[in-house]
Amino acid sequence: MYSFETQIRVRYGETDQMGYLYYGNYAQYYEVGRVETMRSLGTSYKQMEDAGILMPVIELKSNYYKPAFYDDLLIVKTIIPHLPGIRVVFQYEIFNENKDLLNKGETTLVFIDKSRQKPVAPPPYITEALKTYFK
Amino acid sequence: MYSFETQIRVRYGETDQMGYLYYGNYAQYYEVGRVETMRSLGTSYKQMEDAGILMPVIELKSNYYKPAFYDDLLIVKTIIPHLPGIRVVFQYEIFNENKDLLNKGETTLVFIDKSRQKPVAPPPYITEALKTYFK
Amino acid sequence: MYSFETQIRVRYGETDQMGYLYYGNYAQYYEVGRVETMRSLGTSYKQMEDAGILMPVIELKSNYYKPAFYDDLLIVKTIIPHLPGIRVVFQYEIFNENKDLLNKGETTLVFIDKSRQKPVAPPPYITEALKTYFK
Amino acid sequence: MYSFETQIRVRYGETDQMGYLYYGNYAQYYEVGRVETMRSLGTSYKQMEDAGILMPVIELKSNYYKPAFYDDLLIVKTIIPHLPGIRVVFQYEIFNENKDLLNKGETTLVFIDKSRQKPVAPPPYITEALKTYFK
Numbered sequence: 257m258y259s260f261e262t263q264i265r266v267r268y269g270e271t272d273q274m275g276y277l278y279y280g281n282y283a284q285y286y287e288v289g290r291v292e293t294m295r296s297l298g299t300s301y302k303q304m305e306d307a308g309i310l311m312p313v314i315e316l317k318s319n320y321y322k323p324a325f326y327d328d329l330l331i332v333k334t335i336i337p338h339l340p341g342i343r344v345v346f347q348y349e350i351f352n353e354n355k356d357l358l359n360k361g362e363t364t365l366v367f368i369d370k371s372r373q374k375p376v377a378p379p380p381y382i383t384e385a386l387k388t389y390f391k
Numbered sequence: 392m393y394s395f396e397t398q399i400r401v402r403y404g405e406t407d408q409m410g411y412l413y414y415g416n417y418a419q420y421y422e423v424g425r426v427e428t429m430r431s432l433g434t435s436y437k438q439m440e441d442a443g444i445l446m447p448v449i450e451l452k453s454n455y456y457k458p459a460f461y462d463d464l465l466i467v468k469t470i471i472p473h474l475p476g477i478r479v480v481f482q483y484e485i486f487n488e489n490k491d492l493l494n495k496g497e498t499t500l501v502f503i504d505k506s507r508q509k510p511v512a513p514p515p516y517i518t519e520a521l522k523t524y525f526k
Numbered sequence: 527m528y529s530f531e532t533q534i535r536v537r538y539g540e541t542d543q544m545g546y547l548y549y550g551n552y553a554q555y556y557e558v559g560r561v562e563t564m565r566s567l568g569t570s571y572k573q574m575e576d577a578g579i580l581m582p583v584i585e586l587k588s589n590y591y592k593p594a595f596y597d598d599l600l601i602v603k604t605i606i607p608h609l610p611g612i613r614v615v616f617q618y619e620i621f622n623e624n625k626d627l628l629n630k631g632e633t634t635l636v637f638i639d640k641s642r643q644k645p646v647a648p649p650p651y652i653t654e655a656l657k658t659y660f661k
Numbered sequence: 662m663y664s665f666e667t668q669i670r671v672r673y674g675e676t677d678q679m680g681y682l683y684y685g686n687y688a689q690y691y692e693v694g695r696v697e698t699m700r701s702l703g704t705s706y707k708q709m710e711d712a713g714i715l716m717p718v719i720e721l722k723s724n725y726y727k728p729a730f731y732d733d734l735l736i737v738k739t740i741i742p743h744l745p746g747i748r749v750v751f752q753y754e755i756f757n758e759n760k761d762l763l764n765k766g767e768t769t770l771v772f773i774d775k776s777r778q779k780p781v782a783p784p785p786y787i788t789e790a791l792k793t794y795f796k
Contacts, residue, residue: 268696268706269548269689273541273596279448280418280539284674287415291673291732301673302732312458313414318451326543327696327707403561403571404554404683408676408731415674419539426538426597436538437597461678462561462572549718550692553685583684586723593717 258389259335260293266328277324282350283316286361289334290346297385308370309379311344315364322358329353339383339390342367342375393524394470395428401463412459417485418451421496424469425481432520443505444514446479450499457493464488474518474525477502477510528659529605530563536598547594552620553586556631559604560616567655578640579649581614585634592628599623609653609660612637612645663794664740665698671733682729687755688721691766694739695751702790713775714784716749720769727763734758744788744795747772747780 264285272278291301301311324330335347348361369376399420407413426436436446459465470482483496504511534555542548561571571581594600605617618631639646669690677683696706706716729735740752753766774781 265693267689268542268692269550271543272538273543273545274445274447275543276447278539279451280415280422283415283418284672287673288670300732310409312409312411312455314455316414316451316453316455320447320449320451323447326710327705400558402554403557403677404685406678407673408678408680410678413674419537422538423535435597440596462570544715544717546717549721550685550688553688557685580679582679582681582725582728584725586684586721586725588721590717590719590721 257335257337258293258297258386259333260289260296262289262292262332262334264288264330264332266324266326266330268326271326275323275325277328279318279320282318282320282359282361285330285332285350286316286334286346286348286363289332289348290363293334293336293346294382297382299382299385304379304382305370307379309376310368310370311365312368313363313365314343316361317363318359318361320359322352322356324350324352324358330358336386339386340367340378342377344378392470392472393428393432393521394468395424395431397424397427397467397469399423399465399467401459401461401465403461406461410458410460412463414453414455417453417455417494417496420465420467420485421451421469421481421483421498424467424483425498428469428471428481429517432517434517434520439514439517440505442514444511445503445505446500447503448498448500449478451496452498453494453496455494457487457491459485459487459493465493471521474521475502475513477512479513527605527607528563528567528656529603530559530566532559532562532602532604534558534600534602536594536596536600538596541596545593545595547598549588549590552588552590552629552631555600555602555620556586556604556616556618556633559602559618560633563604563606563616564652567652569652569655574649574652575640577649579646580638580640581635582638583633583635584613586631587633588629588631590629592622592626594620594622594628600628606656606659609656610637610648612647614648662740662742663698663702663791664738665694665701667694667697667737667739669693669735669737671729671731671735673731676731680728680730682733684723684725687723687725687764687766690735690737690755691721691739691751691753691768694737694753695768698739698741698751699787702787704787704790709784709787710775712784714781715773715775716770717773718768718770719748721766722768723764723766725764727757727761729755729757729763735763741791741794744791745772745783747782749783
């Protein structure tokens with residue numbers, strides 16, 4: 257298992273008239289979580305995409321326990337539960353400043369070779385960077 | 392079972408640099424789907440909220456089969472699979488103009504009394520409007 | 527002068543905790559307005575982009591007179607005030623169902639040849655379609 | 662004059678299929694810029710709103726010079742050019758990591774008493790905090 261924490265402050269434009277962080281905006285917070293998690297492993301989603309590997313999301317799940325509010329400084333804990341194959345799972349736990357668990361999520365992504373539009377194995381530098389955390 | 396279809400055209404600002412409708416934007420399409428479904432039943436989410444009943448989402452699931460592209464005129468089919476209690480489930484199927492199934496989703500929402508911040512039974516006019524479809 | 531009207535219903539996820547359509551979301555409504563205006567002229571922004579012409583926005587102005595609210599069915603009136611050259615101006619007036627003027631906006635865009643990344647004259651079919659309105 | 666710099670990293674979901682930060686998303690970056698600028702002055706927009714003062718935007722202007730790309734770590738420089746009265750102006754300059762000026766913007770906001778829905782003078786603690794910068 258590998259995990260990494262990122263902070264995101266809720267923007268005004270991300271709230272809705274209920275006064276909550278809009279339920280549809282959590283997916284973008286998950287995106288930030290996994291991108292920063294990849295960066296923490298010495299890699300970058302941008303470089304990978306520039307090198308011809310895309311990672312579209314094929315599945316998303318989200319459970320909302322308590323609302324997040326405007327200006328809350330949230331902690332997005334991102335977890336890679338197993339070594340990625342053609343598919344990679346990221347799990348997310350979002351906490352507010354009081355350490356209340358607000359939301360849990362999970363996304364499944366696929367590594368795709370952009371030129372051939374086919375699923376591929378993850379680049380070796382990702383597997384290498386993760387290996388020490390999965391023995 | 393009750394179902395209703397709505398059309399949504401993909402906006403430029405909703406795509407991402409992969410050229411796809413961004414995965415996080417489907418939640419907003421689901422929202423449009425369920426709001427129009429409620430309107431088709433002679434009710435309106437806005438009126439219900441003005442009358443003191445909120446419907447926060449507590450669970451979201453989404454499966455992405457094929458990408459949606461800029462300017463695609465999508466069909467959002469929204470299904471209410473069972474008569475709502477304190478919780479109500481909406482299911483979604485999103486198709487493009489070629490009738491390809493692009494995405495399936497499901498959200499669970501709770502009826503909340505705004506003043507007491509407690510779960511409540513759905514307003515009778517919703518149950519009444521739906522009853523004929525569930526015998 | 528050429529003008530065209532489009533309807534857009536305000537989504538829940540587009541409101542903010544003030545209960546207003548978030549000020550940043552008008553730009554997307556302008557985008558819908560100009561895309562539908564181009565479609566009304568028998569052309570399509572998508573086809574133009576597929577044919578190698580991009581239209582990035584270089585200037586945006588917006589004046590907010592009255593708020594738009596959730597579920598409002600807005601009218602976006604889009605105006606092309608002069609025949610486009612390398613630059614094209616679109617003006618917008620947004621009204622609610624009571625015909626209150628909520629917002630006025632203006633965007634300036636440039637026609638760009640995608641492969642050479644240089645400004646170009648508008649495609650002849652756009653100029654042709656507009657000519658009859660500008661004599 | 663008072664100015665303050667904030668960093669924002671461009672999210673994938675904020676790009677469009679042109680590969681640029683979507684033009685409509687700059688308004689949200691301006692919002693982050695002004696909120697962090699207020700925080701740097703020892704105040705907070707959230708607290709002010711909780712205390713019954715809203716600040717809707719009444720005018721927005723934006724000039725786009727060069728595109729921002731996915732994963733760019735942008736600098737949003739926010740400037741308060743004069744002491745606020747009932748209206749307050751914020752100006753913005755957005756730079757990428759190479760110090761290229763990508764965008765300039767300006768917003769005008771009004772202080773509104775929420776309960777009376779009337780324009781009001783800015784709270785004294787804002788004027789006090791700014792005074793030393795404007796002599």
